[in-house]
Amino acid sequence: MLLRELPFTLAKFFVFDATTDAISSSLPALQEYGGASALLAGVIAGVVSGLLTTPADTLVTRLSDARARGEEAGLIETARSILANEPAALFSGLAPRCLLFGATIGGQYLLYDFWTRLFRVNPDDLNLVLDIFADRISFLNT
Template sequence: MGSSDAKSSAKAAAAKPDGVDRDLGGYGKRKPFQVSVRDDRPLDFWRIVCEGVVAGGTAGVVVEAALYPIDTIKTRLQAAHGGGKIALRGLYSGLAGNLAGVLPASAIFLGVYEPTKQKLLRAFPDNLSALAHLTAGALGGLASSLVRVPTEVVKQRMQTREFASAPSAVRLIIAREGFRGLYAGYGSFLLRDLPFDAVQFCIYEQLRIGYRIVARRELKDHENAMIGAFAGAVTGAITTPLDVIKTRLMIQGATKQYRGISHCVKNIIQEEGPAALMKGVGPRVLWIGIGGSIFFGILERTKQILADRHSKSP
């Protein structure tokens, strides 16, 4: 290969920094816009992990703090048996303790999701990118569940006004139910959150790819937010029955009203009717829809800021 050919190849590679791209064709005198599905540059694993940790932790804390009252109402609706009324006082009960768990949980999730996604996109053909996003979302959810489940148990027990503070909740749960009490409903949590995380992130990533192809440009902050809201609302609606089951198992405490997931479902249907499995769907869709908008908007902006800082560093 001659030196001129080498220079041409170098220029072509520089023009496609995101690796394997789909050329969408030129329009006007502008250069063609290309959508990257995977990145063929050397994988900077630890940088991707660190950026995911920072971006995930930031987005998770902001969303939780902003939308906690809606989540509290949703939890109380799901916990109420029959037509019981719910209290609208103390809607921020347990927020501080929850933030202490949400920060590391969100950081762990994105710290696992981002490098796993990059590795799988390199391994899979372009037409299986959705499978890469699904798998990465599920693995991220599994890793973060070790922190998310105790956080969720304490949060929901405080939201239902069983405990006054997070430290006392942790202490009393362990005293009454043992350490396993902090992982009450772990199976139902995974049953809800693994498909939730996988589906939500898959919908979000695939819609972003499609949007960029149609728009022939990179997305703006408000467009990422709108796609995140849609992905969150849809996923939140279809996983509501799993959320109801998870809530009932987590808040039952030492009473052991339910012996497991199947027994919980059977009791709810027999005593309250099938419609009870959709309790709290309104607040849940609202909460996760708005939360998805904020989360993904902040996530993409934070990732961009970190990427810009990295590109400017020597």
């Protein structure tokens, strides 16, 4: 699971951030349309995350199938088998995964943008909350 979830989450946030910055600098007019840049950046982040994690998901799926059939298979052996026999199979199901994650993550960031605009939350507010947590944690350590 770690091979799948950690890269997925890191890619999701990194690509969203980088795409949002690129959209802001190259298409500043898009910022006027509430949520459009968040949706677009979220879709791109979802597609890239799906692309990066499809091989790991394929390995986990193949490993689960082998274990369900009663075969004793390890992650390394399963990866070697796929790479030796059918390396393109690592990307099986790529299009549906990219479509699913693009839509899901695009929707998540659209909702995030909607709620932050509705409640007028800005990055300084979030930093204030983090500063309060840091202060409480340092208080507990003394």
